Amino acid sequence: MVDEGCQTKIPFVIMTSDDTNALTIKLLESNSYFGMEPSQVKILKQEKVACLADNDARLALDPSDKYKIQTKPHGHGDVHSLLYSSGLLEQWKTEGRKWVLFFQDTNGLLFNAIPSALGVSATKGYNVNSLAVPRKAKETIGGITKLTHVDGRTMVINVEYNQLDPLLRATGHPDGDSNCETGYSPYPGNINQLILELGPYIEELKKTHGAISEFVNPKYLEGACWFITVRGFGSGYGEERMQSYLLSISSPTNCLSWSAL
Incomplete structure (x- = not known):
């Protein structure tokens, strides 16, 4: 990346697990880190539960x-x-x-x-x-929504697709997760x-x-x-x-x- 004439190397972090860690490292090494310097890439391995x-x-x-x-x-x-x-x-x-x-x-x-x-x-x-x-209504992907609490607090956040339709129906939207005039869900x-x-x-x-x-x-x-x-x-x-x-x-x-x- 070039910024005002100075070259900057952007750090790149990959999170792996026991299932993917060795294969990820092998892929990077066998492809010369896809043009990056090895020092740019950090591997963080998560544990299992x-x-x-x-x-x-x-x-x-x-x-x-x-x-x-x-x-x-x-x-x-x-x-x-x-x-x-x-x-x-x-x-x-x-x-x-x-x-x-x-x-x-x-x-x-x-x-x-x-x-x-x-x-x-x-x-x-x-x-x-x-x-x-x-996103089409009822598509199996979470929807970005603005939630409003009874005390007035608001939050813009994802609601999972299997929770969005019942949430809407329970809060005064009888059609639930349905497409609007654009042909897509408003979420x-x-x-x-x-x-x-x-x-x-x-x-x-x-x-x-x-x-x-x-x-x-x-x-x-x-x-x-x-x-x-x-x-x-x-x-x-x-x-x-x-x-x-x-x-x-x-x-x-x-x-x-x-x-x-």
Whole structure:
């Protein structure tokens, strides 16, 4: 990156798990870090957590070994605690960096929108900027919403797709999550691409030492009373989500930035 004639190397952090760590390092090394210097790239590995088998929170055992507990990565919300505990955030602040961009590897076209989104964050003074895409009603992707508490507090945040429709119906919207005159839902799709101002981000994480609210993510098999994971075993697990950081902000100034990706 060139800024007023000076070249700047942008640090790049990848969060991995036991399942992906070795393969990620191998991919980087075999491709000469895709043109980056090895010192630019930092690998932060998250730990796994035990899976639960039912609503009574019994531990889920491996179907092939009854003495082995099923485990799963803790969720992408671990990136906040890992960045905090690694000291990278303070290092970046000392180096004069101002913004942290979070993106997931399933959204490659995001890079077309990064420059304009960063510009919006800088000119508008946003602590948080969340990129989104047009979304059809009831599409299986979370929707960005503005929630208003009975005491007047407001929050712009993602609501999961399986919670959005019942939430709307319970709060005076009989049609639930339905398309408006544009042909799309008025609640754009959350793609978990966040731009955070570094200084306020550090101050918020200091309050909890990087910890983010955790929740149990139950997914029931049809006609059964146990959970399923991505691997197809019957289990559920405690999970942290990257966007849950927004719940911890004391008085957020955040913006919804549309981007047709």
